[in-house]
Amino acid sequence: MRLVLFAALAWALAAAGPAAAQGAFAWPKGKRAAIVLTYDDAMPSQLDVAIPQLDAAGLKGTFFLDADSLTPAEMLRWRRAAKSGHELGNHSVNHPCPRAMLPRAEHHVTETYDTQSMLAEIGVMNAVLFGIDGLTARTYAYPCSQSLVGGEDYRGGLRTSGLIRYARTGGDAYRSVITDAASLDPLDVPSWGPVDHPDGAQLIAYVERVRAAGGLGVLQFHGVGGDYLEVSAQAHQQLLDHLKRNPDIWVAPFQQVMDHVTKVGAATP
Template sequence: MNKTVLILLLVCLSVCGAQAQISWPDGKKAAIVLTYDDGLKSQRDIVMPQLEAKGFRGTFFLYGQVVKDSDIPEWREAARRGHELGNHSLFHPCLAGTVETSSSSLCRSLECYSVKDMLTEIGMMNSFLYAIDGKKEHAYAYPCGQSVAGGEDYSRPLLDSGLVKYCRGAAGRHVVEDAKTLNFALIPTLPALTGCKADDLIKYVQDALDKHGLGIIVFHGVGGDYLTVDAAEHQKLVDFLAAHSDEIWVGTFSDVLDYVAEQAKK
């Protein structure tokens, strides 16, 4: 190969790689999104005060079956304070055997759903959330991280339906590095499992920093409820993020993904 052509090829590859990297606002090197599933009491009692003390806001994915009338004023007030409320479906359907089945005679497992059924349920939950926070658009998180209804993947039909713009999907340690290749129907996340330690979560945050990427963490209970992470471990993570606020953007799911979507267009 001609030496000049080879040099030009290498330069092109270098430039293309640089363009793929997300350029974060205000000189930040990475973004971290803290998400919380199932609308649990410990999230309102423990998580929100920890976040707000550092000026942070989280994203809380609610499902209709667990939001009691008495909880609605608290969730409405949380949204007013800047926390994001997300759609986690009405009945939290998962594949059979993933979680304990309900005593109800109705089938609530994903095997019993069609894609149309799932989209209808998500649309109904959007209306429920609108009644709480007054917002017409809500992000979505797949219950149990599963996007197959009746044997068919509903992630792309959901995004194409316009019901939601962003879907939090597959679990793993994957950090989002390239806005242009991100599948907004299956955005990866790191689950903080029972007994998870802050050191492990901080390693994930550091990975996002090293890669100038986006990291998304999902919690359930914090200091209580189920799938519980100790409140002190959660506080250590929040403290680390606050100590590095000059280089890490801690934002809500939709705010950060709105920015990433704009980057993907460039």
Template sequence: MKSTFRILLIGFLFAVQCSFAQKATSTRWKGKQAAVVLTYDDALNVHLDNVVPALEAHQLKGTFYLSAFFPGSKSRIEDWKKAAALGHELGNHTLYHPCDASLPGRSWVSPDNDLHNYTTEQILKEILMTNVFLESLDGQKERTFAYTCGDTATGEGSFMEEIEDDFVASRGVRGALNVIGNINLLNVDSYGINGESGEDLIQLVKEAQEKNALITFLFHGVGGEHNLNVSLEAHQMLLDYLAENKETIWTTTMLDAAKHVKELQH
């Protein structure tokens, strides 16, 4: 009798555990299988000319990381204001886009733009000044950041924790899915895209769906204007897939995804 009762109790507890697990999974991404964040770096003209209209046609929103001194930022201020008014996120990508020239393959970085030669105070001033610029465009106080070239340190060391209180999250460049419980909002993983096909991009989203994960895409050129580029056709295929699967995929901005992750991981 006791043995039967024990078996029934174990079965009941297992059922309750499964029920809670299913509920947690179903509510993880607003009731969807996965979350997708589309990010675009460097304030390129193609982002305004190609990407924003394509996103709007699909009723999707993207995150655009602007380096304030870049031509595509300062010469198209009114267009960025319009993009923000449509609900697209304007993120911080520093003032001058410094990168660490001491790393392999960085011979293209000029001495005055070498993050390795910066002090931490210098990069912090540059980042905070860019926040002022972005607020003048969209009026927003909450914001996310994207490390330039994925670099997180000056010659004095890491500045990641120094900017933690200024941003809801910061996007990195490591190509990996983001799974609840293990998401580092100080350095969110993303897939840098360069030459992949539409099928390749869709397959990445399907993997995120299978693993109930957040996937972040990192685009530069879309149809040109950058040596890191994805074709218009491939980008369009990805947007088509996301739009056709809105019932199972939550496509959102980095800011909204990060705020949701904070709630879940707490």
């Protein structure tokens, strides 16, 4: 009942939104809004739960992989996922984060990196991913949604390196409702990373805010039905069911959607 009430409220808000907001991005095939489903850290629960649920719903996601725990068996499974249409993105080799965020990962903290070493690690991960899916164009997600290494912002170096086409960072449920293609930085695309076990109603309400704005929403997941920063398998399934029931929402991998967004932004006066 709670899920139904939340969804009904979100739909009412969407229906009340200004008509001018619809089509702000001129979405393809008459779509009203776009949702990108992204998953970080190459977790087993993504292979075991998220991808089977996505495949059953006929939807495709983007999985940002780091290499510090990838096994050969998992790499074969990720290869199968890529062949079925899911995008494999770069999340660096060792997933360095600020010491304060991951104090136990002392050997891979951003305080010990600089721009050159960070870009080198991203380049190595590109090579790993090429070995899995054979692709060269690549998207990226900043580990821990942080772009500072050794006290400097490495986005400038990333921008000129040619290593990455688009990059996703963090955000919140409101900042990450993206409505302006012309001003969106392709290397600083905000996302909503729901934590504290969000239920299906919360996920659907976010989707409906995006739909009401006629914009773009990027969801950032980690564990699905397991692992850490978990969303339950039930809540994830409820989200997918809602997206499948609403074909006016375009659901596609990050790179595909951003290719469209940057084309629209470039054409905007």
